[in-house]
Amino acid sequence: MTGAQETWAYHKYWVMGHSQAHYNALRLLFKGDAWSAEKESELHRLLAEAGTIAPTGATQRTAFQHMWGYFKKIANEEEREAYKEMIADEASYADLTEFLVQMITNYQPKYLVNSKFYEDEGF
Template sequence: MMTSIQAQWAYHKYWVMGHSQAHYNAIRLLFKGNDWSADKEKDFYRLLAEAQAIAPTGATLRTAYQHIWGYFKKVANDEERDAYKEMIGDETTYEELGEFLVQMIENYQPKYLVNSKFYEDGGL
């Protein structure tokens, strides 16, 4: 059961982070110690549903995008780095930045991100 839930968390991780840092932290605590139970599973799915009802903010998007960018910072070319730096500093470009990061996932294919809700949904 734990492996299946861990896979679900890996799939949802950056998506949750983009919606609610509090829910992200609460879910992380559920996994602490790898001591899983039916109650924790119920809490996990409740927290996912609650996060879905919360609209992303500039702050939550910035945090999620910075974490996602971490997969690319060493492989990106200068043009990609410049584009990221320009967009991360301006909340008005966050929709464009989400699309840019989706394109980066398509170009570089990091397995963890290719298999994520963030990528599947085309951003946040």
Template sequence: MIKWQEDWAYNKYWVMAHSQACYEQIRLLAKDNMWSEQKETEFEHLLAQAASQAPTTKTLTNAYQHVWGYFKKICTPQEKQTYLLLLQKLTPQDDELGPFLSGLTNKYQVTYLLNSRLMQEAQAQS
């Protein structure tokens, strides 16, 4: 994988959790798989812009629902019930869902998520 693709994979869900607008702009930058110095500069700018925005309940919910997609067919019924409960009470100030999903990432060894900034930061919270 090319470095910018690795950087995007690492940051993808983290950006989504901070800013849907930045996520969409980066997704458009990466769309044609043609990368340039100009796109790299814009990518770095959008990462910084996302970092300046605190996650909201809406952006966290969206990002975590995407992450959940990796588990919904392999988790236990109890894990699904816990996910739904934690999703329902999720707020940026009371985020038990991130650490829960990080635990599932480790349990099921989902490589893409193991290398995800959002899951790594959630693991650090727990």
């Protein structure tokens, strides 16, 4: 994995939680051509810009659902029920963030352990 790919992997769910448009732009940036100085500059510009956008319920929900994909097959019934209740209750996003951080701590999926979401404990 290149430095740019590692940077993107680290920021992926954090960006998704801030801006779907920036997430999509970054995904497209990594398609196709070889990496260049221009792409590197665009990567950092988009990450900085995404950080200025406040997360919304919709962007957070999307990020939560994607992160839950790492746990849906390994979570126990109690964890599955807790997730279902929290994702249905939009007012509990702070609780859902805490829940997912605890799931990452417990199950240690490498991709999420090494993410900005986990390091910063949320968006």
